[in-house]
Amino acid sequence: MIQTRDHLLPHGITLSCRSAGTAGRPVLMFLHGFPEAAFVWDAMLLHFSRPEHGGYHCVAPNLRGYAGSSAPAEVAAYRAKHLMQDIAALIADVGGDGGQVACLVAHDWGGAVAWNLAAANPGLMAKLAIINSPHPATFLKALQHSPAQQAASAYMNFLVRTDAEALLAEDDYRRLWALFTGMGAVSGPRAWLTESLKQQYRAVWGAGLLGPLNYYRASPLCPPRPGDPAAAAVTLPPGMLQVTLPTLVLWGTGDTALLPELLDGLAAFVPQLRLERIEGATHWIVHEQPAVVQARLAAFLG
Numbered sequence: 174m175i176q177t178r179d180h181l182l183p184h185g186i187t188l189s190c191r192s193a194g195t196a197g198r199p200v201l202m203f204l205h206g207f208p209e210a211a212f213v214w215d216a217m218l219l220h221f222s223r224p225e226h227g228g229y230h231c232v233a234p235n236l237r238g239y240a241g242s243s244a245p246a247e248v249a250a251y252r253a254k255h256l257m258q259d260i261a262a263l264i265a266d267v268g269g270d271g272g273q274v275a276c277l278v279a280h281d282w283g284g285a286v287a288w289n290l291a292a293a294n295p296g297l298m299a300k301l302a303i304i305n306s307p308h309p310a311t312f313l314k315a316l317q318h319s320p321a322q323q324a325a326s327a328y329m330n331f332l333v334r335t336d337a338e339a340l341l342a343e344d345d346y347r348r349l350w351a352l353f354t355g356m357g358a359v360s361g362p363r364a365w366l367t368e369s370l371k372q373q374y375r376a377v378w379g380a381g382l383l384g385p386l387n388y389y390r391a392s393p394l395c396p397p398r399p400g401d402p403a404a405a406a407v408t409l410p411p412g413m414l415q416v417t418l419p420t421l422v423l424w425g426t427g428d429t430a431l432l433p434e435l436l437d438g439l440a441a442f443v444p445q446l447r448l449e450r451i452e453g454a455t456h457w458i459v460h461e462q463p464a465v466v467q468a469r470l471a472a473f474l475g
Contacts, residue, residue: 238384
């Protein structure tokens with residue numbers, strides 16, 4: 174059974190969370206990406222909360238800016254340090270003994286937060302699992318030197334426009350639906366994108382798109398554009414990017430927004446890396462192949 178609860182954090186931000194399982198059990202925390210929300214993890218919450226699959230206390234927050242959670246209007250409120258603070262505080266709230274989760278599982282923008290948090294404060298989690306979300310070092314390198322990844326990331330320059338919210342809402346969110354069909358090597362309709370699922374997405378997007386788009390506006394990791402060097406002007410000290418935890422990276426190789434080349438050199442920053450490429454999957458692998466994701470994550474959790 175999925176439960177919902179608002180967590181008021183000490184720094185004044187509220188995160189609306191979905192959860193399953195018994196409080197006090199080891200915690201699995203799931204972080205979503207754009208343009209999604211916590212509900213995308215429901216099947217995982219139910220699966221891993223069952224006794225035969227670990228009996229975890231599974232928690233998935235709506236990230237800052239998303240439906241039901243605090244949504245500051247200022248772009249600066251979506252900088253990495255604030256997003257990391259939210260998840261660190263939530264882990265302290267639900268992490269049980271030691272204030273640590275058994276594993277932080279994250280996709281897309283959730284993965285960006287998780288990579289940074291794991292590097293800065295590894296004591297908050299025993300393990301890290303990333304799904305189609307690039308490590309900041311390999312992403313920065315690709316944005317600076319790879320024309321292919323620069324072209325693949327060009328959509329980000331649309332999302333930072335001041336009129337992006339209005340444009341994305343047009344024609345029953347036509348451009349947002351196109352993200353699901355256009356960010357993968359597989360063409361045609363998506364069987365998993367049912368009308369029921371679309372209604373859940375409409376509810377999230379109808380609650381406001383300003384916060385979700387501010388993630389892009391606040392990030393320097395985007396392709397250069399006229400008048401803004403963006404990633405070309407960024408330097409990240411390698412020492413602050415090391416992730417020493419046991420880390421699983423699942424990567425749908427058909428992702429056309431985040432190219433497989435982003436995996437090149439990853440082991441230099443993640444010495445305990447377990448990398449598994451999933452053929453026939455795109456950026457939306459959690460929707461497309463949930464059983465595969467469950468099985469690979471279960472094997473990693475042991």
